[in-house]
Amino acid sequence: MLNALEIITTVTVGLMVGVEFSVAFVINPILSALPDDSNQSARSHGGRMLGAVMPVWYIGSLVLVAVWAVAGRHHAGAGLVVTAGALLILSVVMSLLLLVPINDQGKTWTAETRPADWKEQMSRWDRYHYARVAVIVAAFTLLVAALA
Template sequence: MLNATEVVTTVIVGLMVGVEFSVAFVMSRILNALPEDSSQLGHAHGGRMLGAVMPFWYIGSLVLVGIWAAAGWHHHGAGLVVTAGVLLILSVIMSLLLLVPINNRNKTWTPENRPEDWREQMNRWERWHYVRVAVIVAAFALLVTALA
């Protein structure tokens, strides 16, 4: 049972890291290269689509890491799993306090109603997203190391 939990958790967290990495280093660059209205509309659509899925993915990943930590408490690598869990908690807190408020505004914007500082807000979101990606990459690396 513990082995299956370890593998499933690592895969789920790894896929989440891949999606968030892609958003940071691929999708944002593509969207930012589009003409202004298309760029903003693309960011808004992405915010709606991923904003609906990512809360479940983040919380689900955290729950799986918690199960792994509890089930493997007396096994090798438990400290690494707990540390990964702490990093995932940090990523959720960052999301709720820093990224979600901007995303909630962004996903309602249209070219007609977006604020004058919409680019600055998106740039702030991207900077915080880079930090969040670094945090979840570190959590993923700890989980992989715990498997070894």
């Protein structure tokens, strides 16, 4: 049973990391190369779509890691799982304090309503997102190491 939990948790966190990595290093650079109206419109749409899905994914991943940490507390790698959980908590805190406030504004913008500094706000969101990606990649790496 623990093995199934470990696999499900690792795959779930790994897929989340893949999506967030893709946003940071594939999707947003593509969007940034588009004309301003298309760039901003696509970012707003992405903010609405991923803004609805990612909180469930982050919290679900954290819950799975917490269950793994408790269920596997007497097994090798338990410390790695707990540390991965702490990093996922940090990623949620970063999201709530840094990224969500910008995303909540950006997802409502249109070409007519966006502020003059919208590019600077998106650039700040991108920088925070890079840091969050680093944190969740580290958490994922610890989970994989805990399996070994």
